[in-house]
Amino acid sequence: MILYIILAISILSLFVAAYKAFRVISKSPGNEKTKEISDLIHRGAMTFLNKEYLILVVFVILVTISLFYFIGQNIAISFVIGAIFSALAGNVGMRIATKANARAAEGAKKSLNEGLNIAFSSGSVMGLTVVGLGLLGVTMLYLIFGDPNIIYGFGFGASSIALFARVGGGIYTKAADVGADLVGKVEAGIPEDDPRNPAVIADNVGDNVGDIAGMGADLFESYVDSIIAAMVIGTSILITTRIAKGYILLPLVLATLGILSSILGTYFVRIKKGGKAQHALDKGVFASAIIMAIISFFVIGYIIPNSHGLGVFYSMLSGLAGGVIIGLATEYYTSDSRRPTQEVAEAAKTGAGTNLIQGLSVGMSSTLIPVLTVCAAILIAYHFSGLYGIAIAAVGMLSTLGITLATDCYGPVADNAAGIAEMANLGPGIRKRCEGLDAVGNTTAAIGKGFAIGSAALTALALFASFTQVAAQLTGKTTVIDITTPSVIVGLFIGGVLPFIFSAMSMSAVGRAAESVVIEVRRQFKQIKGLMQGKAKPDSNKCISIVTGAALRQMILPTVITLVTPILVGMFLGVEALGGLLAGATVTGFLMAVFMANSGATWDNAKKYIESGKFGGKGSNPHKAAVVGDTVGDGFKDTAGPSINILIKLISIVSLVFLPLFI
Numbered sequence: 001m002i003l004y005i006i007l008a009i010s011i012l013s014l015f016v017a018a019y020k021a022f023r024v025i026s027k028s029p030g031n032e033k034t035k036e037i038s039d040l041i042h043r044g045a046m047t048f049l050n051k052e053y054l055i056l057v058v059f060v061i062l063v064t065i066s067l068f069y070f071i072g073q074n075i076a077i078s079f080v081i082g083a084i085f086s087a088l089a090g091n092v093g094m095r096i097a098t099k100a101n102a103r104a105a106e107g108a109k110k111s112l113n114e115g116l117n118i119a120f121s122s123g124s125v126m127g128l129t130v131v132g133l134g135l136l137g138v139t140m141l142y143l144i145f146g147d148p149n150i151i152y153g154f155g156f157g158a159s160s161i162a163l164f165a166r167v168g169g170g171i172y173t174k175a176a177d178v179g180a181d182l183v184g185k186v187e188a189g190i191p192e193d194d195p196r197n198p199a200v201i202a203d204n205v206g207d208n209v210g211d212i213a214g215m216g217a218d219l220f221e222s223y224v225d226s227i228i229a230a231m232v233i234g235t236s237i238l239i240t241t242r243i244a245k246g247y248i249l250l251p252l253v254l255a256t257l258g259i260l261s262s263i264l265g266t267y268f269v270r271i272k273k274g275g276k277a278q279h280a281l282d283k284g285v286f287a288s289a290i291i292m293a294i295i296s297f298f299v300i301g302y303i304i305p306n307s308h309g310l311g312v313f314y315s316m317l318s319g320l321a322g323g324v325i326i327g328l329a330t331e332y333y334t335s336d337s338r339r340p341t342q343e344v345a346e347a348a349k350t351g352a353g354t355n356l357i358q359g360l361s362v363g364m365s366s367t368l369i370p371v372l373t374v375c376a377a378i379l380i381a382y383h384f385s386g387l388y389g390i391a392i393a394a395v396g397m398l399s400t401l402g403i404t405l406a407t408d409c410y411g412p413v414a415d416n417a418a419g420i421a422e423m424a425n426l427g428p429g430i431r432k433r434c435e436g437l438d439a440v441g442n443t444t445a446a447i448g449k450g451f452a453i454g455s456a457a458l459t460a461l462a463l464f465a466s467f468t469q470v471a472a473q474l475t476g477k478t479t480v481i482d483i484t485t486p487s488v489i490v491g492l493f494i495g496g497v498l499p500f501i502f503s504a505m506s507m508s509a510v511g512r513a514a515e516s517v518v519i520e521v522r523r524q525f526k527q528i529k530g531l532m533q534g535k536a537k538p539d540s541n542k543c544i545s546i547v548t549g550a551a552l553r554q555m556i557l558p559t560v561i562t563l564v565t566p567i568l569v570g571m572f573l574g575v576e577a578l579g580g581l582l583a584g585a586t587v588t589g590f591l592m593a594v595f596m597a598n599s600g601a602t603w604d605n606a607k608k609y610i611e612s613g614k615f616g617g618k619g620s621n622p623h624k625a626a627v628v629g630d631t632v633g634d635g636f637k638d639t640a641g642p643s644i645n646i647l648i649k650l651i652s653i654v655s656l657v658f659l660p661l662f663i
Contacts, residue, residue, distance in 0.1 A: 002249055002252075002253065003139055003142070003143055003249070003252070005256070006135065006139050006252050006253065006255075006256045007136065007139050007140070007143075009135070009256045009259055009260065010131075010132050010133075010135040010136040010139060010256070010259070011132070011136065012132075012259075013128045013129075013131055013132030013135070013259045013263070013402065014128070014129065014132040014133070014136070016124075016128050016263055017092075017124070017125045017127075017128035017129045017132060020121045020122075020124050020125050020128070021092075021096045021122075021125045023121060024096060024099065024100050024103060024118060024121050024122050024125070025096075025099055027103040027106070027107060027118055028103065028106050029099075029102040029103050029106060030102050030103070030105060030106035030424070030426075031424070033423075033424040033425070034102040034105060034106065034420050034424045034426070035102060037102065037201070037419075037420050037423050037424055038098070038099070038101055038102035038416075038420060040201050040540060041098050041101065041201060041204045041205050041208070041416060042095075042098035042099065044201060044202065044205035044540075044541075044544045044548075045094055045098050045205045045208045045209055045213075046094075046095070046098075047544070047548065048168075048169075048172060048205065048209050048544075048548045048551070048552075049090075049091060049094065049209065049213060051548060051552055052164065052165070052168055052552060053087065055164070055552060055556070056083070056087065056161060056164055059160065059164070060079075060080065060083045060157070060160075063079060063160065064076050064079060064080055067079055067153065067657070070658075070661060071657065071658070071660065071661075074145055074150045074153070075150055075152070075153035075156075075657060076153065077153070078141055078145075078150055078151055078152070078153025078154040078156075078157070079153040079154070079156050079157040079160075080157060081137055081141065081154055081157065082137065082153065082154035082155060082156060082157025082158040082159075082161075082224070083157035083158070083160060083161050084157070085133045085134070085136075085137045085154075085157075085158065085220075086157065086158040086161035086162060086165075086217050086220050086221065087161050087217075088133060089126075089129050089130045089133050089134075089216055089217070089220050090161075090165055090212070090213035090214075090216045090217050090220075091213070092125065092126070092129050093125060093126030093129055093130070093212050093213065093216045093409060094208050094209065094212045094213045094216075096122045096125045096126070097122050097123075097125075097126065097208050097212045097409060097412060097413050097416075098208050098416075099122075100118055100119060100121070100122035100413050101204075101413055101416030101417050101419075101420055102417070102420055103118050104118040104119040104122075104413055104414065104416075104417035104434075104437070105417040105418075105420045105421045105424070105426065105430065105434055108417065108421070108430055108433045108434050108437065109426070109430055112271060112433055112436065112437070113270065113271040115414075115417065115433065115434065115437050116269075116271055116280060116410075116437060117269075117270075118413075119410045119413040119414045119417065119437060120266075120269055120281070120284075120406060120407070120410045122409070122410075122413050123405070123406035123407060123408070123409035123410040123413065124266055124402075124403070124406040126212060126216050126405060126406065126409040127262065127401065127402040127403060127404070127405035127406035127409065128259070128262065128263070128402050128406070129216075130216050130219060130220045130223065130401065130402075130405055131223060131255070131258065131259050131262065131401050131402045131405075132259070133220070134158075134220055134223045134224045134227075134255075135227075135252065135255045135256065135259065137154055137224065138151055138154060138224055138227050138228060138231075138252065139252055141154055142231070142252070148228055148231035148232045148234075148235055148248065149232055149235075149470070151228050151231070152228055152232075152653060152656050152657050153657060154224060154228070155221070155224050155225045155228050155653050156650075156653045156654065156657050158217070158220055158221045158224050158225070159221045159225070159646060159649055159650040159653045159654075160559075160563070160650070161217055162214075162217035162218050162220065162221040162646045162650075163558075163559050163562060163643065163646045163647070163650055164555055164559055165209075165213050165214045165216075165217040165218075166210075166214040166215075166217065166218055166642055166643045166645075166646050167506060167554075167555040167558055167559060167639070167643050168209075168214075168551045168552060168554075168555035169206070169209040169210035169211075169213055169214035169551070170210050170214060170506065170510075170638050170639030170640070170642065170643055171506070171509045171510055171513055171547075171550065171551040171554050171555060171639055172202075172205070172206045172209050172210060172513075172547050172548065172550075172551035173203070173205075173206025173207060173209060173210030173211070173638055173639075174206070174210070174510045174514070174634040174635050174638050174639050175206075175510055175513030175514045175516075175517055175547045175550060175551070176199050176202035176203040176205070176206045176517060176543065176547045177203045177206060177634050177638075178510065178514035178517070178518075178631050178634050178635070179199045179202075179514045179516075179517025179518045179520075179521055179543070179547075180192075180197055180199035180200055180202070180203045180517070180521070181627055181630065181631055182514070182518055182627075182631060183197070183199070183518055183521040183522055183525070184197040184199070184200070184521070185624075185627050186624055186627055186628075187522075188525060188532070189619060191422065191618070192419075192422070194422065194423075195422070195423040195534075195538075196531055196532060196534060196538060197521065197538065198520065198521050198524045198538035198539055198540055198542065198543050199517050199520075199521050199540075199543045200419065200423065200540070201540035201543070201544065202517070202540065202543040202544045202546075202547050203419075204415075204416050204419050204420075205544060206547070207412035207415050207416055208412055208416070210412075210638055210639075211408070211409070211411060211412040211638070212409050212412055214642065215405070215408055215409065215452065215642070216405065216409070218452055218456075218642060218645055218646055219398070219401055219405050219452055219455070221646060221649055221650075222394075222398055222452070222455045222456055222459045222645070222649065223255070223398050223401050225459050225462075225463060225649055225652075225653060226251070226391065226394035226395045226397075226398050226455070226458070226459045226462055227251045227252065227255055227395055229391045229394070229459070229462035229463050229465070229466040230250070230251035230388065230391035230392055230394070230395050230462060231248050231251050231252070232466045232469070232470070233387055233388045233391050233462075233465060233466055233469060234247035234248040234250065234251070234388060234391075235247075235248055236469055236473075237388060246303040246304045247304065247388065249303065250300065250303055250304065250312065250392070251391070251392065251395045253299060253303060254296060254299075254300075254316060254392070254395050254396065254399050255395065255399060257292060257295055257296050257299060257399065258288075258292055258398075258399030258400050258401065258402065259402055260291075260295075261288045261289075261291040261292040261295070261399070261400055261402075261403075262288050262400050262401070262402025262403040262406075263402065264287070264288065264291055265284045265285065265287045265288030265291065265400065265402075265403045266284060266403060266406065268283045268284045268287040269281060269283065269284040270283075281407045281410065281440065284403055284406075284407065285324075285327075285400070285403055285404055285407060286324070288400040288402075288403045288404075289320055289323075289324055289400055292320060292399055292400050293317060293320060296313065296316060296396075296399075297313055300312050300313045300316065301313070308385075310384075311384035311385045311389065312384070312385050312388070312389065312392055314380065314381075314384045314385075314389075315380065315381035315384050315385045315388075315389030315390075315392045315393050315396070316392050316393065316395065316396035316399075317396065318376070318377040318380040318381050318389075318393050318396070319377055319381065319392065319393030319394055319395065319396030319397035319398075319458060320396040320397060320399065320400075321377075322373045322374065322376070322377040322393070322397055322454060322458070323396075323397040323398075323400075323404070323451055323454060323455065325369070325373045326369070326370045326373050326374075326450050326451060326453075326454035327404075327450055327451050329366070329369035329370060329373070329450065330366070330370075330450030330451075330597075330598060330601075331450075333362055333363075333365070333366040333598050333601075333602060334366075334598055334601035334602050334605055335605065336605040336606065336608055336609035336612075340362045340365075340366075340602060341362070341602050341605045341606050341609060342606075342609060343358055343362070344358045344359045344362055344602050344603065344606040344629070345606035345607075345609040345610050345614060345615065345622070345626060346615070347359075348606065348610065348615065348622040348623070348625040348626040348629065349615055349621075349622045349625075351621075351625050352624075352625040352628035352629060354625075355603070355606070355625045355626055355628070355629040356603075356628070356629050356632060359599050359602050359603045359606070359629055359632075359633065360599055362598065362599065362602045363594075363595045363596065363598045363599025363600075363602065363636075364595055364599075366594060366595070366598040366599075367591050367594045367595055367598075370450065370453070370454055370457075370590075370594050371590070371591070371594075373454065374454060374457050374458060374461075374590070377393050377397075377458065378390055378393070378458075378461065380393075381393040387465040387468075387469065390458070390461055390462055390465055391462035391465060391466070393458055393462075394455065394458035394459045394461070394462040397451075397454065397455050397458055398455050398459075404451055408451075408452075410440075411440075414434070414437040414440065417434045417437060418431065418434040418435050418437065420434075421434040450594070450597065450598070452642065452645050453590065453593045453594050453597060453641075453642075453645055456590070456593070456644075456645035456646075456648060456649055457586065457590040457648070459649055460582075460586045460589075460590075460648045460649050460652055461586065463582075463649065463652035463653065463656065464579075464582050464583065464586065464652060466656065467579065467582060467652060467655055467656055467659070468481065468579065470656060470659060471575050471579070471659060471663075474659065474660065474663045475575065475663055481576055481579035481580065481583075482576065483580075485576055487573050487574055487576050487577040487580070488576045488577060488579065488580035489580065490573060490577055490580065491569060491573060491576070491577035491578060491579065491580025491581040491582075491583075491584065492580040492581070492583060492584035493584060494565070494569060494577075494580075494581050494584065495580060495581035495582060495583060495584025495585035495586075495588070495651075496584035496585065496587070496588045497588075498562075498565060498581075498584075498585050498588075498589075498647070498651070499585060499588050499589040499592045499593075499644050499647060499648070500588070500592070501561070502558050502561065502562065502640075502643065502644065502647055503592060503596070503640040503641075503643075503644065505554075505557060505558045505561075506558060506635070506639045506640040506643055507635045507636075507639065507640050509550070509551075509554035509555075509558075509639075510634070510635040510639050510640075511635070512550065512554070513546070513547055513550035513551065513554065516546050516547075516550060517543055517546055517547060520542055520543055520546055521543065524538055524539060524542075558643070562647050562650055562651060563650070563654060565581070565651065566578060566581060566582075566651045566654045566655045566658075567654065567658055569581050570655065570658060570659070570661070570662035571661070571662060574662065575659070575662050575663060578655055578662065581651065581655075582651060582652055582655060585647065585648050585651055586648050586652075589644045589645075589647055589648040590648065592641070592644055593641050593642070593644040593645055594641075595641075596636040596637065596640055596641030596644075597636070597637045597641035597642065598637075599633055599636050599637070600632075600633030600634065600635075600636035600637025600638065600641065601633070601637050602633070603626070603629035603630045603632065603633030603636075604630050604633055604634075604637065606626050606629065606630075607623070607626035607627055607629065607630040610622055610623045610626050611623065
């Protein structure tokens with residue numbers, strides 16, 4: 001009965017998402033110019049996604065055949081469903097986002113609140129679609145197979161799509177952004193989102209394929225992986241039949257409560273007269289977290305009675321609180337209203353070099369609070385509920401994903417709206433209003449990335465705990481990983497270096513693709529007569545074609561390395577070395593991801609702080625130095641950093657799925 005209620009709530013989430021999508025589409029897209037620009041962005045995004053899916057179809061077929069032959073048909077079926085659901089979530093979210101941008105700009109004509117509501121509603125479509133499809137898929141497969149271990153195939157499918165989406169989308173968005181900024185802002189001295197810049201449309205497309213489809217797939221993966229890991233660990237808890245069953249079902253129940261809390265939280269997102277957009281979004285997130293904490297206390301006590309239930313509740317609460325703390329810490333280090341980012345902006349007064357040094361320093365310092373938060377969550381969760389508590393902490397952190405992802409996906413829509421306001425000449429008042437929404441979007445994007453990284457670390461730890469349990473059951477050993485064993489140390493080093501190699505390849509791909517964009521934009525500025533005077537139109541499709549081809553080519557090798565490495569280590573060095581690989585990659589990957597994401601966001605917001613009129617404003621020497629910092633930070637925060645989240649989860653999932661082959 002409980003499972004059918006869970007299915008009903010997951011379907012309700014999809015219905016609410018559909019209703020919000022209908023509300024967004026029903027809004028006016030504005031005049032012919034705004035519609036034309038929005039359609040260009042929409043077509044560019046869908047072209048990229050469709051070409052990416054052609055590659056993914058081949059990949060999914062090859063992996064499905066391998067799983068069917070080596071592991072079993074049930075895992076193969078789960079893999080296919082996970083891949084389809086993950087791709088579907090990203091597709092739906094991006095379709096609505098690319099339709100919402102012009103409507104948000106048009107809504108800003110009426111009021112700041114109207115623009116915010118349209119952008120946030122489109123983000124809600126993505127958030128509620130991700131949690132609805134994730135919970136639906138896991139529950140449906142558990143009803144069919146009755147074994148959580150088989151559902152790891154679903155997580156494997158979701159993780160594979162996520163890595164392609166994150167790496168490909170990240171390369172696309174940052175190559176276009178860097179190319180547009182270096183030639184447009186630095187060389188030509190024209191404003192951001194200037195319609196004369198041939199790379200501007202590609203840049204706006206990139207916001208969607210990277211921060212909508214990519215982020216959605218990333219968190220879809222974390223969401224389902226944390227639920228599955230907790231269910232698998234729950235199967236090993238033997239107390240009484242009823243309570244043991246409760247441990248398996250509880251992750252699904254908590255996810256269900258999180259959906260309800262997220263839906264209720266969306267109604268708190270309103271700007272009062274004289275209020276700020278950031279406060280409106282924060283109210284929604286905090287309201288959802290509070291509602292989740294209250295109702296889960298009673299539900300956990302019902303499903304797992306006595307002191308066991310109270311311990312599980314504290315474990316869940318540690319994860320939920322940890323997500324909020326990491327988000328607030330990220331906001332502190334990356335917001336232009338805070339001292340760290342202002343110091344990075346101030347450092348630009350003496351050049352790009354000092355701006356870069358200060359940004360790196362802030363990024364490194366920003367790792368401390370997230371690490372301590374995750375450590376505290378682990379210790380509290382383990383103290384109250386053992387390894388199961390760690391998995392439940394991950395579920396707790398991701399329970400309100402429906403609204404946290406909505407606030408994150410709000411950012412690219414607001415960014416596009418500001419760009420459309422500039423390109424369509426809607427006037428300085430509307431542009432300023434949209435820039436206000438965009439500024440909030442930069443902060444929510446940074447918080448979203450911090451949340452994604454924190455949840456990735458806890459999810460990877462939950463998967464690691466599940467790995468040790470499954471490996472112990474298959475090998476018959478009580479201790480699977482011994483740190484004094486040479487093979488484990490070798491595994492640690494291989495795992496530790498993997499995020500560095502992966503990041504190097506991602507950054508290099510961004511650099512090469514950006515070079516092609518820079519060359520093309522320079523060519524058009526020179527060869528298209530009247531372009532700089534605004535009398536001719538740029539060839540935006542050429543830049544879109546360049547970054548699409550580059551992103552699709554460059555995303556394959558990093559993804560293949562991530563998939564193949566744990567299989568090779570497991571086959572040739574054994575299960576103990578594989579455990580070391582997972583531990584090493586999780587530690588260095590978590591630190592690298594936080595450092596890169598926060599450094600990049602700090603450089604970005606330091607640039608915007610100067611553009612607001614500080615230290616000479618736009619066009620000044622400090623501004624040019626800050627643009628250089630932002631250029632470096634683009635690859636950090638939107639390509640390499642976020643992709644590491646998926647790397648540390650995917651290698652764990654691959655290890656779990658192929659574990660029977662290594663023993």
